[in-house]
Amino acid sequence: MAKITLSKLRHSYYPDPQGPEDYALKMIDLDWTDGGAYALLGPSGCGKSTLLNIISGLLVPSEGRILFDDRDVTELAPTQRNIAQVFQFPVIYDTMSVRDNLAFPLRNRGVDEATVARRVAEIAEMLEVTDILDRKAAALSPDNKQKVSMGRGLVREDVNVVMFDEPLTVIDPHLKWKLRSKLKELHQRVRATMIYVTHDQTEALTFADQVVVMQDGEIVQIGTPVDLFERPAHTFVGHFIGSPGMNILPCETRDGAALFQGQQIPLEGDIVPGEGKRTEIGVRPEFVSLAESGVEAVVRKVSDVGRHIVVETQVGEDRVAAIIKENAPETGETVHLNFRPDRTRLYRDGWLATTAGEAAQ
Numbered sequence: 001m002a003k004i005t006l007s008k009l010r011h012s013y014y015p016d017p018q019g020p021e022d023y024a025l026k027m028i029d030l031d032w033t034d035g036g037a038y039a040l041l042g043p044s045g046c047g048k049s050t051l052l053n054i055i056s057g058l059l060v061p062s063e064g065r066i067l068f069d070d071r072d073v074t075e076l077a078p079t080q081r082n083i084a085q086v087f088q089f090p091v092i093y094d095t096m097s098v099r100d101n102l103a104f105p106l107r108n109r110g111v112d113e114a115t116v117a118r119r120v121a122e123i124a125e126m127l128e129v130t131d132i133l134d135r136k137a138a139a140l141s142p143d144n145k146q147k148v149s150m151g152r153g154l155v156r157e158d159v160n161v162v163m164f165d166e167p168l169t170v171i172d173p174h175l176k177w178k179l180r181s182k183l184k185e186l187h188q189r190v191r192a193t194m195i196y197v198t199h200d201q202t203e204a205l206t207f208a209d210q211v212v213v214m215q216d217g218e219i220v221q222i223g224t225p226v227d228l229f230e231r232p233a234h235t236f237v238g239h240f241i242g243s244p245g246m247n248i249l250p251c252e253t254r255d256g257a258a259l260f261q262g263q264q265i266p267l268e269g270d271i272v273p274g275e276g277k278r279t280e281i282g283v284r285p286e287f288v289s290l291a292e293s294g295v296e297a298v299v300r301k302v303s304d305v306g307r308h309i310v311v312e313t314q315v316g317e318d319r320v321a322a323i324i325k326e327n328a329p330e331t332g333e334t335v336h337l338n339f340r341p342d343r344t345r346l347y348r349d350g351w352l353a354t355t356a357g358e359a360a361q
């Protein structure tokens with residue numbers, strides 16, 4: 001397995017790109033350590049597949065280098081990069097047995113039969129497909145087919161990286177959580193460098209030790225699932241991660257304080273000096289509570305989602321969501337909202353612009 005370095009990568013699908021808007025990837029610098037579990041997370045069109053294809057060698061970037069263990073592989077063909085890929089749709093041979101499917105990538109490289117048998121048995125045991133090893137792949141359910149496809153990606157011990165491209169797309173929703181946790185477990189056992197590409201926050205946060213969040217061809221934040229939740233570096237991350245996402249509320253700043261709808265809102269720390277067109281307060285619904293006093297709001301919708309209650313309120317033109325445990329208010333009721341100061345941040349033109357207070361560090 002390998003450490004992967006992406007250095008000053010840019011990519012445009014146009015022969016003569018003019019401005020940043022012509023680049024599918026604007027400027028990517030990344031270091032992925034050997035054996036880590038990483039996710040690339042972002043909405044459709046943000047550049048995930050472009051980046052994946054550059055790593056696998058299907059695409060040569062317009063600018064920048066790709067290194068595996070400090071060795072430059074930018075110009076190497078996919079077959080020379082020693083990468084295993086698991087795609088959205090299972091890639092297996094229907095006419096072969098599960099056993100032969102799993103053995104295929106090894107036999108293809110001339111691995112001896114004793115090693116093939118050992119590896120196939122190990123992988124089958126990890127994926128819990130031992131009892132169906134002698135079945136024809138054609139007869140399998142879609143989730144078992146995808147398991148076998150994953151097994152084919154994991155069976156070789158000599159690959160630099162295993163890449164998963166939205167691998168749970170075809171899986172039934174009620175089986176997704178099973179495969180999701182299986183993948184995490186597999187990483188812990190195999191300790192291979194793995195990159196998981198998805199637009200689904202749950203999949204990314206369950207699988208990865210580090211998540212790379214992308215928007216419009218750029219990385220907006222790299223962090224652990226906790227980092228992304230606790231202290232989003234950009235409003236996009238705050239909004240994209242969480243359910244519901246972070247409240248992003250237009251505000252004014254005056255004398256180092258934030259004013260929302262005319263009321264001063266205590267922030268986590270000092271406002272970083274700077275100029276911007278737009279300032280917003282960011283606070284997750286988990287840290288908004290209903291209180292005796294605070295920002296006056298009208299309740300628009302109350303949803304009991306089992307674990308907690310989501311209260312959607314309106315303050316002037318703005319919507320503010322709160323997550324509470326009990327004592328749900330009625331729709332139409334006037335309530336007061338309290339924002340937990342150490343979890344309330346200021347964003348300038350989308351970017352975090354408060355220093356972490358002591359409580360948040």
Ligand SMILES: Nc1ncnc2c1ncn2[C@@H]1O[C@H](COP(=O)(O)OP(=O)(O)OP(=O)(O)O)[C@@H](O)[C@H]1O
Pocket residue numbers: 013024042043044045046047048049050051199
């Ligand atoms: N072959 C191509 N030619 C021109 N533009 C392309 C090509 N492939 C992708 N793009 C553009 O590059 C940008 C990034 O696309 P990319 O497919 O990498 O995003 P993505 O995050 O993987 O999205 P999805 O999940 O929908 O595949 C988009 O604006 C897309 O329209």
